[in-house]
Amino acid sequence: KAGVTQTPRYLIKTRGQQVTLSCSPISGHRSVSWYQQTPGQGLQFLFEYFSETQRNKGNFPGRFSGRQFSNSRSEMNVSTLELGDSALYLCASSPDRGTREKLFFGSGTQLSVL
Amino acid sequence: DQQVKQNSPSLSVQEGRISILNCDYTNSMFDYFLWYKKYPAEGPTFLISISSIKDKNEDGRFTVFLNKSAKHLSLHIVPSQPGDSAVYFCAASNAGGTSYGKLTFGQGTILTVHP
Numbered sequence: 597k598a599g600v601t602q603t604p605r606y607l608i609k610t611r612g613q614q615v616t617l618s619c620s621p622i623s624g625h626r627s628v629s630w631y632q633q634t635p636g637q638g639l640q641f642l643f644e645y646f647s648e649t650q651r652n653k654g655n656f657p658g659r660f661s662g663r664q665f666s667n668s669r670s671e672m673n674v675s676t677l678e679l680g681d682s683a684l685y686l687c688a689s690s691p692d693r694g695t696r697e698k699l700f701f702g703s704g705t706q707l708s709v710l
Numbered sequence: 711d712q713q714v715k716q717n718s719p720s721l722s723v724q725e726g727r728i729s730i731l732n733c734d735y736t737n738s739m740f741d742y743f744l745w746y747k748k749y750p751a752e753g754p755t756f757l758i759s760i761s762s763i764k765d766k767n768e769d770g771r772f773t774v775f776l777n778k779s780a781k782h783l784s785l786h787i788v789p790s791q792p793g794d795s796a797v798y799f800c801a802a803s804n805a806g807g808t809s810y811g812k813l814t815f816g817q818g819t820i821l822t823v824h825p
Contacts, residue, residue, distance in 0.1 A: 600753070638714075638799060638818055640815030644752030651810040664785030686753055690811065694799070697745060699813065 598623065598700035602687050608708045614675040617705045621668050621689030628670040629699060630662060633684040644686075645670055674707075682709045713737045716816035729787040731819050734798030736781065738800040744813065745785050747772060748797045755780055757798075758770050758785070790823045797821075 601620040609615050620627050630642040641654035644665035662672040668689075674681055676702075684706050688699035715734045719825045723729045733743075741762040746754035760767040762782070767774050777800045787794055797820050801813040 623734045627811055631815075636817055638716075638815040639801075639813075641814070652812050654812070658785065686813070688753075698756040698759060699811070701746075701755070703753045704753065 600687055600689050600700055601686075602702035602705050605703065606706050606708075608710065609677050610710050611677055612689060613677050613681060614673060615677060615707060616673045617685055617687075617696075617707075618699075619670045619672075619687030619702060621670070621687075624702055625689035625691050625700070626665055626668050627690045628668060628692075629688045630657075630670070630672050631686040631688065631701075633686060633704070639686065642672065675709055677709045679709050684709060711741075712817075714800055714814050716798075716800055716819045717771050718819050718822040719817070720822070722822045722824065723790050725789040725792055726789045729785075729790045729794065729821055729823065731785040731787075731800075731821065733783045733785075733816055734781060734797060735783075735802050735814075737802070737804065737814070738781075739804035740814070742803045743774070743776060743783050744801045744803075745772075746801060746815075747794075747817070748791050751752075754799055779811040790821075792825050795821055795823050 603618045627646045629644040631639040633639045644652040648664045659675045664670045684704045686704045688701045742757040745757040745758050748754040758769050776783045797818045799818045800816040815816045
């Protein structure tokens with residue numbers, strides 16, 4: 597079974613631009629979560645989608661948004677990029693048989709904002 | 711407000727010895743805890759988990775201990791192998807129907823196992 601696929605792997609943008617990151621979950625997984633990882637901060641939860649609906653959201657500004665498609669693929673968008681948005685963005689999927697499911701992570705998209 | 715803390719940024723051990731990674735949490739609502747391992751340029755991979763109704767869970771060389779009264783958990787790796795060298799993240803989730811997909815992670819501990 598293929599794992600979680602994130603594209604692109606690396607991205608360089610400048611301040612003020614916007615960016616869209618893509619995530620394809622493991623086949624059959626309907627829940628997709630997004631996390632931001634910065635040095636020294638661990639992983640910070642952004643949001644979670646299930647059946648095209650956002651079920652949970654972390655404490656990030658409205659510049660961070662996401663969506664999920666009918667095939668469970670998900671995208672996240674960051675508008676008006678700031679230098680502090682430079683981070684590794686990780687997508688994770690789970691079968692969602694409950695809230696106890698361990699998450700399966702992709703390799704991430706490394707975003708650099710100049 | 712760091713609800714899950716890993717106070718040791720790094721740990722270095724000799725191959726064959728025990729590695730003990732520690733994690734503290736402050737939120738009493740957390741009732742499920744997980745450890746993830748992360749290699750460079752890869753996403754975190756699930757290692758082992760424990761429910762708050764237990765105080766110990768074993769899986770091969772990996773054992774997680776939970777001390778609810780102290781709000782502390784630890785991961786023991788015995789014996790440690792060079793391939794265990796990675797960043798280890800402690801994570802927690804809380805009960806209730808609104809925790810979908812949300813894990814609260816610690817900052818991570820870099821484990822280096824020397825041959």
